[in-house]
Amino acid sequence: MKTTRRVALAAALLLPFALSPVQAQTQLTVQHALPLDSHTGVGAHTFKTALERLTGGRYSVATQRNDNEREMVESVQIGTIDCTFTSTGPVGNFVPEVRIFDVPFLFRDATHARGVLDSEIGQQVLSRFNARGLVGVVWIENGFRNLTNSRREVNTPADLRGLKIRTMENQVHMRAFTTLGALPTPMAFSELIPALQQGTVDGQENPISVIVANNINQVQRYMTMTRHVYSPQVMICNPAMVARFNAADRAHFQQAAREAQTANRNRVTADEEAGVAELRRRGMTVITEVDTAAFQTALAPAFAEWERTLDSATLRRIREWRAN
Numbered sequence: 653m654k655t656t657r658r659v660a661l662a663a664a665l666l667l668p669f670a671l672s673p674v675q676a677q678t679q680l681t682v683q684h685a686l687p688l689d690s691h692t693g694v695g696a697h698t699f700k701t702a703l704e705r706l707t708g709g710r711y712s713v714a715t716q717r718n719d720n721e722r723e724m725v726e727s728v729q730i731g732t733i734d735c736t737f738t739s740t741g742p743v744g745n746f747v748p749e750v751r752i753f754d755v756p757f758l759f760r761d762a763t764h765a766r767g768v769l770d771s772e773i774g775q776q777v778l779s780r781f782n783a784r785g786l787v788g789v790v791w792i793e794n795g796f797r798n799l800t801n802s803r804r805e806v807n808t809p810a811d812l813r814g815l816k817i818r819t820m821e822n823q824v825h826m827r828a829f830t831t832l833g834a835l836p837t838p839m840a841f842s843e844l845i846p847a848l849q850q851g852t853v854d855g856q857e858n859p860i861s862v863i864v865a866n867n868i869n870q871v872q873r874y875m876t877m878t879r880h881v882y883s884p885q886v887m888i889c890n891p892a893m894v895a896r897f898n899a900a901d902r903a904h905f906q907q908a909a910r911e912a913q914t915a916n917r918n919r920v921t922a923d924e925e926a927g928v929a930e931l932r933r934r935g936m937t938v939i940t941e942v943d944t945a946a947f948q949t950a951l952a953p954a955f956a957e958w959e960r961t962l963d964s965a966t967l968r969r970i971r972e973w974r975a976n
Contacts (some may be wrong), residue, residue, distance in 0.1 A: 656801070661854045667703055668778055676723060677709065677710055677711070678710065678711050678712070679711075679712045679713070679714060680703075680711060680712070680713045680714070680734040680735065680893070681713075681718045681733045681734050681735075682696055682699065682700065682713055682714070682715050682716070682717045682733070682734060682735045682736065682737070683715070683717070683724045683727070683733050683735075683736050683737075684715065684716075684717060684718070684724075684736065684737040684738070684749065684913060685717070685718065685719050685720075685721050685724070685737075685738065685739070685874065686717070686719075686862065686865055686866065687717070687865050687866070688715075689865065690861065690862070690865035690866075690919075691792075691793075691794070691795075691861045691865070691916050691919040691920045691923060692737050692792075692794075692885065692916070693715075693717075694915050694916060694919045695737055695792050695885075695887075695912040695913070695915055695919075696737050696912065697912075698908075698911050698912045698915035698916070699713065699716060699737075699887070699908050699909060699911070699912035700713035700715050700914065702907065702908035702911040703904060703908035704816070704906060706904035706907060706908060707901060707904050710901075711780030711901070711904075714732075714959060717800075718736075719839065719840065719841045719842035720840045720841070720842050721736075721739055721742050721820075721840070722742040722745070722821060722840065722848075723840075724736040724738055725738060725742060725743060725746055725786070725888060726757040727746045728786060728888050728889060728890050729784075729785050729786055729890070731890050731892060731893070732757050733886060733889070733890075734889060734890050734893045735789070735888065735889040735893075736888050736889075737792065737885060737886075737887055737912075737916075738752065738885060738886060738888065739794055739820065739883060739884075739885050740753060740883070740884045740885065740886055741754075741819075741820025741821060741822040741825065742820060742821045742822065743886060743888070744822055744823070744824070744947070745821065745929045746784050746786065747777075747780050747781050747784050747786070747801045748789075749777050749963075750777060750780075750886075751822070751823065751824050751962065752777070752962050752963055752966055752967060752970070753769075753777075753882070753884050754824035754825060754881060755824060755881075755952075755955075755958050755967065756824055756828050756880045756881050756947075756948075756951055757944065757947070757948055757951075757964070758881075758882065758883075758967070759774045759882040759969055759970070760970065761824075762793075762795070762882075762920075762921070763975065764973065765793070765794070765882045765884070766917065767789075767973060767975050768970050768973050769791035769793075769884060770791065771973065773966065773969060773970060773973070778790075778791070779885075781888065782891070785889050786815070786889075786890075786891065787888065787889045787890070787891050787894050788886055788887075788888055789886075789887040789888065789889055789909050790886070790887050790906075790909040790910065790912070790913050791884055791885070791886055791907075791913070792884070792885040792886065792913050792916040792917065793882075793883065793884050793916065793917060793920055794858070794859040794862060794883035794884070794885055794911065794920070795859035795860065795861050795882070795883060795920045795923070795924055795925075796859055796879040796880075796881070796882050796883070797857045797858055797859050797878070797879070797880055797881045798857065798858070798859065798860060798863070798875055798876060798877050798878050798879060798880075798934075799812075799817070799855060799856075799857045799864065799875065799876045799878045799880070799882050800855050800856055800857070800858075800868060800872040800875045800876075801815055801817070801854045801855025801856075801872060801873075801874055802848065802855065802871065802872050802873050802874070802875075803815065803843055803854050803855070804874065805874050805876070805937065805939060806878075806939070806945055807876070807939060807942070807943075808943065809832050809833070809946055809947055809950035810833070812829070812832045812833050812834045813832075813833035813834070814833070814834070814835065815834045815835065815854045815855055815869065816834070816835045816837055816852070816853040816854045816855070817829050817835065817836055817837065817853060817854065817855050817856060817857060818836075818837050818838075818839055818844055818847060818848075818853040818855070818856040818857075819836045819837065819838050819856075819857065820838060820841075820844060821838045821839075821840075821860065822838070824958070825857075825881065826838060827954050827957065827958075828880070828881075828951060829955055831945070831950065831951055831953055831954040832950055832951065837852070837853050839853075840942075845866070845868075845871060847877055848868075848871040848872060848883050849871050850907075855872065855963055856868070856872070857880070857881075858883075859883055859920070859923075859924075860923055860924050860927035860928070861919070861920050861923035861924065861927065863875065863927070863931065864923055864927050864930055864931065865923075867934075869931055869934040869935065869936045870934075872936070873935075873936065873937060874937050874938075874939070875931060875936050875937070875939070876937065876938075876939040876942060877938065877939065877940045877942055877948075878926070878942055878944075878947065879942075879944075880947065885916070887909055887912065887913075928940065945970040
């Protein structure tokens with residue numbers, strides 16, 4: 653009897669130690685498009701390692717790749733996954749206010765774009781996610797988008813006429829290419845490479861970082877550095893998941909997101925600095941001298957429409973923004 657009691661007592665004393673790791677650790681699932689060794693993958697991985705470090709391992713983050721960005725946003729909204737790192741292209745279908753950042757030639761350079769997104773302007777747009785059953789956590793980025801195609805060099809807006817260009821499911825982007833005489837074809841990124849291989853579309857538009865990471869040079873011959881749109885990304889999370897954080901863990905969560913933002917932007921900068929030479933090394937013809945004013949003039953009818961349909965006051969604030 654005494655032996656039995658001693659065994660029971662020892663088991664009772666050991667029980668908290670046996671269960672505590674299971675009870676203490678919470679796993680989050682974060683999905684992202686693009687390979688792990690890309691600006692997006694680097695951002696997601698940095699968030700993972702930072703949150704696990706800051707919480708002493710009480711939180712474990714599983715990162716997964718999913719090239720269907722609309723599907724990821726929907727999964728976050730219903731709680732199938734906890735967070736996503738996604739381009740804003742499909743996000744405008746959920747949070748219309750995001751579309752304002754998709755207007756072509758809105759940002760002068762990366763400093764301007766990052767400054768606006770980190771300012772009150774960007775934070776106000778993030779606050780609009782809540783009404784859509786989402787939490788906008790932090791702005792990250794893809795960088796400035798450039799045009800590629802397999803048919804001809806594009807030096808002027810006229811060279812775009814008749815080209816079938818894959819775009820994101822984004823009304824602003826589609827309107828821009830229609831105005832320039834191209835045939836925009838929206839599709840998920842997961843469908844892009846087969847569509848280029850089969851000739852379903854002639855070209856596509858993405859930042860250098862995306863083009864390099866996904867070896868788009870293997871199915872495209874020409875790239876033109878149009879830098880026609882700055883492409884933000886955003887970290888979006890499920891509201892119920894965020895609500896479960898206590899005050900300390902919420903602070904850790906925000907810090908991990910900021911570290912992810914820094915790592916992502918640093919990688920985009922590095923990719924853009926080295927990307928043109930790398931794509932030329934891989935055999936692409938890269939046109940770097942572009943008459944931006946000609947493209948802006950050709951887009952005049954679309955600009956007039958966006959002034960009517962989007963928030964013209966915010967567009968003006970963005971254009972006039974200067975660092976303090």
